[in-house]
Amino acid sequence: MKTHYTIPFFILHKGCPHQCVFCDQRKITGRRMAAPAEVPERIERYLETVPSAGAAVEVGFFGGTFTGLPMELQDSFLGPVRKYIDSGRIRGIRLSTRPDFINEDILTFLKGRGVVCIELGVQSMSDRVLSAAKRGHTAEDTERASRMITRAGFMLGHQMMLGLPSSSADDEYFTARRAKELGAAQVRIYPVLVMKGTELARQMDDNRYVPLAEEEAVLRCARLILYFESRGIRVIRCGLHPSEGLLSGDDLAAGPFHQAFRLKAEGRIFSFMLDHVSREAAREDNVIYLSFNPKDEAGIFGFERENFSKIERICGRDRDRFRRDEDIPRGCLLIAEKGRMFLLDRKTIADSVLPECLRD
Ligand code: SF4
Incomplete structure (x- = not known):
């Protein structure tokens, strides 16, 4: 590209x-x-x-x-x-x-x-x-x-x-x-x-x-x-x-x-995505691995690392469970848990968080 x-x-x-x-x-x-x-x-x-x-x-x-x-x-x-x-x-x-x-x-x-x-x-x-x-x-x-x-x-x-x-x-x-x-x-x-x-x-x-x-x-x-x-x-x-x-x-x-307005907005989008992962996959006994494109790192952590606690809630303190991977498409998260792996993209998040008037 x-x-x-x-x-x-x-x-x-x-x-x-x-x-x-x-x-x-x-x-x-x-x-x-x-x-x-x-x-x-x-x-x-x-x-x-x-x-x-x-x-x-x-x-x-x-x-x-x-x-x-x-x-x-x-x-x-x-x-x-x-x-x-x-x-x-x-x-x-x-x-x-x-x-x-x-x-x-x-x-x-x-x-x-x-x-x-x-x-x-x-x-x-x-x-x-x-x-x-x-x-x-x-x-x-x-x-x-x-x-x-x-x-x-x-x-x-x-x-x-x-x-x-x-x-x-x-x-x-x-x-x-x-x-x-x-x-x-x-x-x-x-x-x-x-x-x-x-x-x-x-x-x-x-x-x-x-x-x-x-x-x-x-x-x-x-x-x-x-x-x-x-x-x-x-x-x-x-x-x-x-x-x-x-x-x-x-x-x-x-x-x-x-000055970092775009980063703040990107951080908010990843915050929606992390909430989605928490709802869908995070359970006491579940070990979750999150992978993301390295170019999205700033957005995932969010402005002043405001998403850090959400990441930690999902992946714990094990840095191995939170991975950079150049093969992941930009803006997406790859979630791996026991028995399944799925890609969370922006379309899926859009469908779940956008107000009714923006769903078409
Ligand atoms: S169109 Fe409006 S915004 Fe553009 S120069 Fe004229 S007054 Fe300013």
Whole structure:
């Protein structure tokens, strides 16, 4: 299997006419945007660090409404990538945009310039939630754009948010279901963070908005990862990338920010799995052996080894009963006990722990 690499460029939509309640446009406009002239040099630099064999490399334009930029500017970003695609060094281009900035002409233009994946900033499939977030588009825009994108042969990505004003867990599970039904192959999940200076921060100060608690955000994310992965949809990001302003706290007013957010969610999934093993197999007289893929070790132990006591309850203190095994598929546990051996995969766990609305 090839390892995926993305060479990222952050394209800010300066002067965006929308006013999403969670977005601080002053910070966006104050930030430096990548310039088209930097594209070839940055690609060359990245390619030097990527192994020549077994790598699938893409160029990604993120951070704004790419297809809302003037056509000439879009062209000046995409054009320099062409020669790398033609030479086979770059597999293609991915970009993110709003659902209401997609039409047939735009898709034809992008197709001709080597774009292979379009990620839509969906955020929610509830019009009530979209309206409360002042997104300026509807769920129908997402449906229409998603269908056009998949029909035109692009890979479709959906980006969704957890904890938007007036959004419930059920709204978010519904958004996830629609992502699957609309053919998303990849998703990014972002718990809402309250950034200083935003309308959301003012709503919070007036007690009109309560951010998600970290534990709840981790739990919802863990369920969504289980849902998507068990349906063959890759979750390529969970939680915002930790920028300097987030790490220092200068930009963040409140919300479930954690540098190891994905690890926390993975740890929660393995916690579900360990609970399942305890229920199914752990009895006084039963000696259980657990095997796992070494790449899952951090997730199995969980953040700050929070799953350790569950592992010990199942395997005792005998390290031999808790084994790394490269042949075990990622995300699974192999359980061996007297007279039987079985593989516990994410589909099985999804079926047992997901809420009714996510079982299909
Ligand atoms: S998040 Fe909303 S307001 Fe901010 S740049 Fe994107 S569309 Fe514009």
